[in-house]
Amino acid sequence: VSTPVTITTEAILDTFGTVGLRNTRxxxxxxxxxxxxxxxxxxxxxxxxxxxxxxxxxxxGRATVxxxxxxxxxxxxxxxxxxxxxxxxxxxxxxxxxxxxxxxxVCHRVVEINMCLTPELLAAIERSTNFTLEGHSVELxxxxxxxxxxxxxxxxxxxx
Amino acid sequence: VSTPVTITTEAILDTFGTVGLRNTRxxxxxxxxxxxxxxxxxxxxxxxxxxxxxxxxxxxGRATVxxxxxxxxxxxxxxxxxxxxxxxxxxxxxxxxxxxxxxxxVCHRVVEINMCLTPELLAAIERSTNFTLEGHSVELxxxxxxxxxxxxxxxxxxxx
DNA sequence: TTTAGTGCAAAGGCTTTGCACACCG
DNA sequence: CGGTGTGCAAAGCCTTTGCACTAAA
Numbered sequence: 001v002s003t004p005v006t007i008t009t010e011a012i013l014d015t016f017g018t019v020g021l022r023n024t025r026x027x028x029x030x031x032x033x034x035x036x037x038x039x040x041x042x043x044x045x046x047x048x049x050x051x052x053x054x055x056x057x058x059x060x061g062r063a064t065v066x067x068x069x070x071x072x073x074x075x076x077x078x079x080x081x082x083x084x085x086x087x088x089x090x091x092x093x094x095x096x097x098x099x100x101x102x103x104x105x106v107c108h109r110v111v112e113i114n115m116c117l118t119p120e121l122l123a124a125i126e127r128s129t130n131f132t133l134e135g136h137s138v139e140l141x142x143x144x145x146x147x148x149x150x151x152x153x154x155x156x157x158x159x160x
Numbered sequence: 161v162s163t164p165v166t167i168t169t170e171a172i173l174d175t176f177g178t179v180g181l182r183n184t185r186x187x188x189x190x191x192x193x194x195x196x197x198x199x200x201x202x203x204x205x206x207x208x209x210x211x212x213x214x215x216x217x218x219x220x221g222r223a224t225v226x227x228x229x230x231x232x233x234x235x236x237x238x239x240x241x242x243x244x245x246x247x248x249x250x251x252x253x254x255x256x257x258x259x260x261x262x263x264x265x266v267c268h269r270v271v272e273i274n275m276c277l278t279p280e281l282l283a284a285i286e287r288s289t290n291f292t293l294e295g296h297s298v299e300l301x302x303x304x305x306x307x308x309x310x311x312x313x314x315x316x317x318x319x320x
Numbered sequence: 321t322t323t324a325g326t327g328c329a330a331a332g333g334c335t336t337t338g339c340a341c342a343c344c345g
Numbered sequence: 346c347g348g349t350g351t352g353c354a355a356a357g358c359c360t361t362t363g364c365a366c367t368a369a370a
Binding site for chain 3: 346347348349350351352353354355356357358359360361362363364365366367368369370
Binding site: 080084128136137138141142145 | 240242244246248262264265271273275277281282284285286288289290291292293294295296297298299300301302303304305308
C-alpha cells in the first residue's frame, strides 16, 4: 500500500533489454505484474511476488523471480524499502528521480517524497568526516492519517 | 571498524537492570564484550558475537545472545546499521544523543554524525504527507579517506 | 521459593546455489 | 547452433521457538 507509480510493462522489459538481458516469458510475466503493482502502489516481498505469479504459471521458478528482482533493484526500477522493524519489501519507484520514503509504522503504507538532504549539508558532512559521499537513504517513520488513532507504537531507529 | 564509543560494562548492565532484567552471568559476559567492541569502535553481527563469546564460555547459548541484542537495540544501547547491500550489523552507539551514520561502501567503516534533518524539513514533510512522524533513519554511503583510491563502486539506494 | 533466564536442538523464513534442460537470438 | 536463462530441489544463512533445567532475587 503506497503511492501509485505509472510505468508500463514495456518500460520494465526495456530495462532488461538495455542491460543486455533477453526477453523471456518469465521476465514478461514479472514485468507485467510489477506494472500492475506499481499502478496500485503496492509493495511486495519477493517470495510473495513469486507465489502470486506462480498461480498464473505453476512452472515459474522461485529463483527466477529473485534474480529478476535483483536486476531491477540494481538498475533503479525497484526500491528496497526497509521498515522500522528491520524487515524489507520492494516497490516500483518513481521515474528516475531521487526520492525518499515516509513509512507508516502501523499499516506499512509507503509515500515517496522528493525532499532531500541539502547539498550544503552533504558537503558539510563530507568535510567533517573526510568521506566522499556516493549515495544515501532516508526513511521517515510515523503514522499515516488513517492510523493516527491507533494506540500502540514503537518508532524506528531515531528519536527526534 | 568505526568511531570508538566510551561506555562501561556496568553502564550496559545497568540498562538491563533499569528495564527490570536480572543480572546474570551471560548478560555480564555480553556487556563486557560489548564495552570492548565499543572502545575499539567495532560493529558486529549477532551470530559473530555469539561465536566469539562462546570461546570464552562454551555453554553460552546462541539464543541468549540474540535476546540480549534485541533488548539493547530496543533500549538504544545498540544501533542497527544497515549497509548499502541490505545487510545489517550492530554497534554500540554514542550516549543517548540522536545521530546518524556515514558508512564506507568499501571497508564498511561507520562514522557517527550529529547532523540531522532540520525540524523545519520534518514539519514540512508532516504537512505534505499528512503523517505524524515518530522517527527516522539516515544512512549516508560513500568512501572513506583510506578507500578513496579503490576503483570499484556501487552506491547505496539513492543517487544525489 | 518463585519466576525469569538459559541452553539446547529443532524448526522457520527467506534467499541462494548447482545443475541439466529449454529456448532466445 | 551457442550460450543465456530457467526450473527444480537442495542447501545456506540467520534467526526464532519450545521446552526442561538453572539460577537470580
